[in-house]
Amino acid sequence: MDIRVDKDACVGCGLCVKDCPMHVYELQDNVSVPVRPNNCMGCLSCHEICPAQALEHRGIYPARRHYIDIKVCEMLRKVI
Amino acid sequence: MSAGYIDELHEAFHSDLVYRAEEIPLECSPRPKEMEQTLHGVMKLNGLVIRSLEEIAGRGANAVTYRAGKKFGHEVAQYFQKREDVEGALHELSDLLRGQYSFEVWKPEDKETFIIEENGETFIYLVFHDCIVRQTLRRNGLDQGGPLCQTLFGYVVGAIEEITGRKAKLEIVHTGPNACLKKLVLK
Ligand code: SF4
Numbered sequence: 285m286d287i288r289v290d291k292d293a294c295v296g297c298g299l300c301v302k303d304c305p306m307h308v309y310e311l312q313d314n315v316s317v318p319v320r321p322n323n324c325m326g327c328l329s330c331h332e333i334c335p336a337q338a339l340e341h342r343g344i345y346p347a348r349r350h351y352i353d354i355k356v357c358e359m360l361r362k363v364i
Numbered sequence: 365m366s367a368g369y370i371d372e373l374h375e376a377f378h379s380d381l382v383y384r385a386e387e388i389p390l391e392c393s394p395r396p397k398e399m400e401q402t403l404h405g406v407m408k409l410n411g412l413v414i415r416s417l418e419e420i421a422g423r424g425a426n427a428v429t430y431r432a433g434k435k436f437g438h439e440v441a442q443y444f445q446k447r448e449d450v451e452g453a454l455h456e457l458s459d460l461l462r463g464q465y466s467f468e469v470w471k472p473e474d475k476e477t478f479i480i481e482e483n484g485e486t487f488i489y490l491v492f493h494d495c496i497v498r499q500t501l502r503r504n505g506l507d508q509g510g511p512l513c514q515t516l517f518g519y520v521v522g523a524i525e526e527i528t529g530r531k532a533k534l535e536i537v538h539t540g541p542n543a544c545l546k547k548l549v550l551k
Pocket residue numbers: 303304305306307308323324325326327328329330331540
C-alpha cells in the first residue's frame with residue numbers, strides 16, 4: 285500500500301495515529317508519517333477522522349457504495 | 365379523488381402482456397439501474413427496524429440479531445459442501461456471500477501465516493470489503509458495530525459452523541467506511 289501524507293496540510297493532531305488499528309502512522313516532528321504502510325488493510329477510517337484531509341492511499345480496493353442516492357447527487361450537482 | 369386520477373392509476377398498472385402458468389421469469393424486472401429506489405427503500409426499512417429494536421430491547425438487540433443471522437447462516441450453508449479444512453470452508457463461505465459481501469484473508473506484516481496462534485487462541489483475520497450492512501448503516505446514519513453488524517456476524521459464524529462442523533466466533537477488530545477487520549476465532 286502506498287500511503288502519502290500532505291505535510292503542509294497535516295496539523296499534527298495525531299488522530300490518525302490513535303485511530304489506526306494497525307499502527308500504520310507515527311507522529312514525527314508534529315507530522316504524521318506512515319511507518320508501516322504494509323500493515324494497512326484499507327478501512328479508510330483514517331481518512332474519515334483526519335480534520336485536514338491530508339491523507340492519500342494508492343492501490344486500495346474501493347468498496348461498493350450503494351448508500352449514495354443518485355437522485356440527490358444529481359440535484360446537488362445542479363446547485364454546486 | 366377525481367375520475368381522471370383513477371383512470372391514470374389504472375393505466376399505469378395495466379399492460380397487454382400475456383402471462384401463462386408455465387412461464388417463469390428468468391430475469392429481474394425492472395433492470396437493476398431502475399431498482400435504486402427499491403434498494404434505498406429496503407435499506408431505510410432495515411435501518412428503521414434496527415433503530416427501533418435497539419430502542420426497545422437495548423443491548424439485548426445484539427443477541428436477537430446475532431441469533432437470527434446464525435440461524436440464517438446454518439440454513440443457507442447446509443446445502444453447501446462440507447469441508448474440514450479452514451481454507452476450503454472460507455472458499456465455500458465466499459461463494460455463499462457473493463454479491464452482498466466480499467472478504468479477504470489478511471495478516472499483519474509481522475505474522476508468518478494466515479492462521480494465527482496468540483494467547484492460546486487460534487484465529488484468522490478477515491477484511492470485509494463490500495458489505496451491504498455497512499451500506500445500510502451509512503444510508504441511515506447509524507454507527508457500525510451494532511445490531512445489524514451482529515446479523516452478519518451470526519451469519520458468518522452459522523455458515524462456518526455448518527460447513528466445518530466446528531464451533532467458531534467472530535469478533536470486530538475495527539470498522540471503517542471502506543473495509544472492516546474481523547477476527548474469526550476457531551475452536
Ligand atoms: S486505512 Fe485503516 S488500516 Fe489503513 S492506515 Fe488508515 S486506519 Fe490504518
